[in-house]
Amino acid sequence: MNRLARLVALGGTVAALLVGLTAGTVAAGGSPVVGHVYVNNNTATRNTVAGFDRHADGSLTTLAGSPFDAGGAGTGQPFGSAGGLQRTTDGRYLLATDPGSNEISVLKVKQDGSLKLVEVDSSNGLTPISIATRRSLVYIANTGAGDSNYTGFRLNAGGHLTPIADSTFALPDNALPGHVLISPDGHRLVGTRVGPNAGPSYLDGFAIGSDGRLTPAPGSPFAAQRIGPFGSAFSPTDGNQLFVSNAHDGPGNGSVSVYDVAADGGLTAIAGSPFADSQTAPCWVAISPDGNALFAINTGSSSISRYTIAANGTLGLVGSTAFNSPTGLRPFDAAVSADGKFLYVVDAGAVKVSAFAVDGTTVTELAGSPVTIDGGGAPFGIVVD
Secondary structure, rough: OOOHHHHHHHHHOOOOOOOOOOOOOOOOOOOOEEEEEEEEEEOOOOOOEEEEEEEEEOOOOEOOOOOOOOOOOOOOOOOOOOEEEEEEOOOOEEEEEEEOOOOOEEEEEEEOOEEEEEEEEOOOOOOOOEEEEEEEEEEEEEEEOOOOOEEEEEEEEOOOEEEEEOOOOEEEEEOOOOEEEEEEOOOOOEEEOOOOOOOOOOEEEEEOOOOOEEEEEEOOOEEEOOOEEEEEEEOOOOOEEEEEEEEEOOOOOOEEEEEOOOOOOOOOEOEEEOEOOOOOEEEEEEOOOOOOEEEEEEEOOOEEEEEEEOOOOEEEEEEEEOOOOOOOOOOEEEEOOOOOOOEEEEOOOOEEEEEEEOOOOOOOOOOOOOOOOOOOOOOOEEOOO
């Protein structure tokens, strides 16, 4: 199976793309705007980013001018990756992958939430799929055959990227990175290697030097606990805890692994890990801002698994919640709002965003969800502010 087909298939565990569902809406009902939601549309030829006003009741309405030009090109096909759209630490810019043109787009976030393209830069590799950013530091995961890597940049105050000399860390062609992320303290980088359908799969761990370059942790890459480590998240309350979904163990065999991350980037699974969710293809994870709840997005079974998180990182499965209208959704990347009240999920198959109210570990889909993404091609990557 070629690389793009491999990504579209998500390891063969995800149901084939079904186009459907009539356009859905979530009426604002006069609820004030409290933030925004952005999605990487991954449109072929000319990529765009869709934007929504996010209201206090969780509802979404399309931002004026959306979708916004991203300059590069998407693939126009559902694309398995996490972190394909990121917001900078100061909130001034969005960074979007353009996997169809091997580029990264920088878009300025204006006061009203609309976006303005600043520049489009080479990703210094082929098929960029994930972005990690912390302050001025930016790292990209490229997954294209012959030039798969992690590579670093600096982003200046004007929104311009400059490559970091000698920062590129080459990966084998069968690594198939799915996600790259930087620890909350900015000193460590972790990447997931999804790997071939039957494995093996690995995780990379690095220390980040003051010059932005990577030093592999002793023993890196680390063997994954299950096949297909994919979406990942650091705990917002304990920057040494890393949560990783395991997507490719087959129907009903999904799980989430929890790792302690050492100062040098070394990874050690905690006792009891991995934690089963009894669903299919958990490909993305999102954590509540208080660090007490984890939500695993099960792409293969169109459901959300809900876990409690203990202080030591141990997960307790509470249950799984199905999407209201799961046919053809193909739920992908997800994010929780900063106040912890709402969860938003990109639906790549139906080109929509699903919206859920959050109460502890309980999620309830909002009336009218999912919402159509204007101009969407095969969307992935989501930012909620």
